[in-house]
Amino acid sequence: MTKPATHVLVVSADETWRAAVVHGLNAAAARLDNPFGLQAIACACDGGALEAALATTAGADVQVVLMDHGARGSEDHGAPAVLTAQRIIEARPELSLYMLLEDDSDKLLVEQLASDAVDGYFFREEMDFNGWFRILAAELAEKADTPFYDALRDYVAQAKDSWHTPGHGGGDSFKNSPWVGDFYDFVGEEMLRADLSVSVPELDSLLHPTGVIAQSQKLAAKAFGARKTYFATNGTSTSNKVIFQTLLAPGDKLLLDRNCHKSVHHGVILSGAMPVYLDSSVNRHFGLFGPVPKATIAAAIAANPDAKVLILTSCTYDGLRYDLRPIIQTAHEAGIKVIVDEAWYGHARFHPELRPTALECGADYATQSTHKILSAFSQASMIHVNDPAFDEHLFRENFNMHASTSPQYNLIASLDVARKQAVMEGYRLLDRSLKFAHELRQKINATGAFRVLELDELLSDEVKADGIRLDPTKLTIDISASGWSADELRGELIGRYNIQVEKNTHNTLTLLLTIGTTRSKVSRLFDAMLRLAKDRRTPLTYARMPEAPRFTRLACLPRDAFYEAGEKLPVLDDNGRANPALNGRICCDQIVPYPPGIPVLVPGQVIEPAIIAYLARLLQTQKSIDLHGLATLEGELHLRVLSQAEQAALPGVC
Template sequence: MHPVSRVLVVSNDAAWQGEVVAGLQRAAGLLDNPYGLCVEGVAGSREAEQRVLADGEVQIVLIDKGLRENGEPQPAVALANHINQLRPELSLYILLQDDDEKLLMEELASHAIDGYFYRDEQDVSGWFRILSAEMGEKAATPFYDRLKQYVAMAKDSWHTPGHSGGDSLKGSPWVGDFYEFVGEEMLRADLSVSVPMLDSLLHPTGVIAEAQRLAAKAFGARKTYFATNGTSTSNKVIFQTLLAPGDKLLLDRNCHKSVHHGVILSGALPVYLDSSVNRHYGIFGPVPKQVIFDAIAANSDARVLILTSCTYDGLRYDLAPIVAAAHAAGIKVIVDEAWYAHARFHHAFRPTALEAGADYVTQSTHKVLSAFSQASMIHVNDPAFDEHLFRENFNMHTSTSPQYNLIASLDVARKQAVTEGYRLLSRALRLAQELRGKINSTGAFRALELDDLLPPEVSGDGVQLDPTKITVDISQSGYSSDELQQALFARFNIQVEKSTFNTITLLLTLGATRSKVSRLFDALLRLAKELRPPRHYHRLPEIPGFSRLACLPRDAFYEAGERLPLLDDDGLPNAALYGRVCCDQIVPYPPGIPVLVPGQVIAAPIIAYLVRLLKTQKSIEMHGLLEETEYCLRVLRPEELAALPSSAWFN
């Protein structure tokens, strides 16, 4: 398959436009054209915008500065800015009459424009070479290309890793099947930091640095860093960069557990903000906007605010006013966009957190784009960014033996996002809409919309839904979520993303296809025809509100503490735990929200909640509880708490 890169020439001057289009097309036939450049003319702004939205193969737009349209004083400027808003990954060139026009364009639209040509020169062969080079830069994968080049050199390995390019596995009667399963190229590309031409993730100056520069441009960041330890580590790196022991931060209690681990590692003082809750479906939503505004006003000494947008279920904040309020108070904003890395590449998902003004954004590139698992990115737009301090913290958490295949996959995922992300996301959106209709037609399953998912306390907060995350109400099917997942897996070879007690969640990505949609619909339709009677679901007990801190989370975590059982001798919630201070993070999964964090005072409703979960929700994992002969919690001894300097802050 060969790529197609469509070039639009936008002009009202039909004769001139015809000459330019014909000349560029001749050049495409005569010159080297590896990216499949083909040229078309469009007559005005409206037609250009329609083509840009409808055709995912449009890569470059040439706009005649002499464009004439009624009621628009500078139609070329307006069109350039609008196309940049719709599809920022496109390359935009302006065709000028003279340098005075260039000065005007630089003043009004320099952020959107990649280059200029002079209209009357009509050096179409030269223009074509520049446009081809532009596509070459966009399509470049500097690290992946260098990795392939090195593997093709077939160097003998006298360095790590121990499998020596797969030679230790190849031909083995015991483990040779692993060589065949993984593949020779993957093993040959699993290399050591002893290979200088592949650059260093810990101190990049070559092809990794170039790949990160291209990623920053693609995602709209000042700086971008590749991470091979997932977004979990990325969050911790940013926390340790921005927060010193005792620094205050505001955080969504619904944040990923890595954020709460980051609180422990940094020694920060957290102010927890309770999330909104859809109790009918057991789904946690954003923190109400007013709660965030009140927290900002009440904590003027806070250094950082961190939010998750979008959530696991696809709910995303109206971030711009929140970021503006935080910045007005001198607070940096971190947004965990683990589930939203694709948003930059289709207007249906934007604005992104960076576009809304966030200072730091972490993304799990592997979750929704085409990178390998654990491959993530950190994007920085903080004008006061301390790169040296960041690098020290980054290197503290990053392996000195990073997996080069992960880095290559980030390079490739960025290339795909900028060259065909719009087309593939448009397909995913169409398939999502189609799948929602098919699910609803079964009669036993229902695809939930924003109004169904939105907790009432955030109904007026401008929260939006990522339509590629489909939450399905299964309550009329007669199946429990565990039974349904097992039936889909065992009978129909379908694995879903997650579930609650009465929902399952489906994730559509760049890899969504109509065939997959058809197979899923067929499976749900067959299950619906079994006509099981609707069942009564035992809802998850409601998570208790946050109690209070008695000391810094870091201080509590690093004490030895003592272990007390969750239940007393009569099998009831152990009252001896009430008022004690927890040392660990206790996280029922799902939903994955900490019920207790280190340093938190244990209240009776919290113990009652944990006990009820253990008795009624057998499929839930309980992270952080000690499981010996019985379930136990690690709590501070009274003398340990009294000796902690930070405990005096909370009295």
């Protein structure tokens, strides 16, 4: 494995002192044990310090800033140095900051201005370079620690005989099998040996962590700026449900973006909560759903003073981010907790172009799919908590209700490792991804047949003044001028060029850049797009996507409707038209067209003619769209609705 190289950025306006410190630390690095390849580099205490902290190199990453508070009487003594340190840490909060002081009185000023950001102090005149180096090396060792992964790796290396679950016994059931031996070769011995059970006490318990899992979660909380962090091995989908059941009792009211992931709507059913659905903005030309207008959110908060929770998705699947700070402030002033589903934005903490994160804007809870942009395995997610009134016992009970008693330890290890990588080299890797994204925008636009949409083109008019920003790592490509249909183009990319894209609408493709995006992948993608552009056809006249109807109203709690038996009525009548018998009935299931994945009906919702017509038109004209939630009876699609007797027996909503 390649040995890491790391930099300590020594920032001081005192050129002589600065040179002596750099020389002394590097001499200590040459003499002492230096597993992280620590090397000191110099920078003057001016605007160049921030620039140096944001610079990326192929060989090393800045990990520590050693900020000189200045000699007493010098121009840089005091506040200027502290303010420079603040700007650096605001841009890169994962960096470790050590201050060089003249005496203890300097520490008082530092404590007033930047106490939370400072990891340690040295005194200027001591010049104890060996001691300073050891402390900085220990700081790096703590940041680079992976308690759970190390324990798992060490246990596997001990080669214990397995007399416990899982049944494959560390892969021995696969090994040398004439039928499934290829699976052993494909997955690998180490992965199978690491697939262990809760019978191994030194690997801690995800359901009640007190050892290495607890230590890893504590490191993750520090890295992501949370008071508490919890590892989840069943994705952000389950994470959302856990939080809902912790904060909401049956009948409690919550405000939610209709654009939220289906797990949020499932959480409404499980918690028994009373939802107030907020219609999201819609870009009708491209079939993209965006954030809820800020005015709509503010009006809902004002109209529902009894609401307990507000949940929003930021960023969206297409990379659209709310201006969260004022929204969260308004919610908190009304006594409403804020949950932000950051499934697609777990990387944001580690690059200033992507911040602020939801937690930095004041969110009480944030759920993140660590596997989406960072390096964790699929299903590996994190729950971050900053709620000052957090009930840890209640949360734990709900967490354990959803978590498996036999968690996959490889998933937990991947979260531990993904956190380490994000802290140690996330900035450099994300900076590379952002540069690739900028380059791809230019190259794809230059084909003449394809065009990457900019923020203003992605937004509908109703949210253009809401301060929404775009995550540049998500590219939405308008294919209209190419003459290709989205399904044809997606098929060509995978069939001819071995390129799999994230998703598509009727006239767009979405590409996702991650820290795993490489120069070679960028080159192959551009080559494919260029070749496909040369094969352009007469531009298609796209059939306008049916316009999703706005939310109607709830007749009862979603949970009440969902758990009734109901009856099934066909979506289309005998003549293939929208079935009028559905008008006025109450839906029992969640009906979700994919794409875009926005529920057109939720349990308890009253069905109106516009909704029936929308479903019928989708079935008749949009063959590439799947309708989740419909039942199939004798080859026909049916909708489960409350029977008249069930409807009469259920309590309504206020």
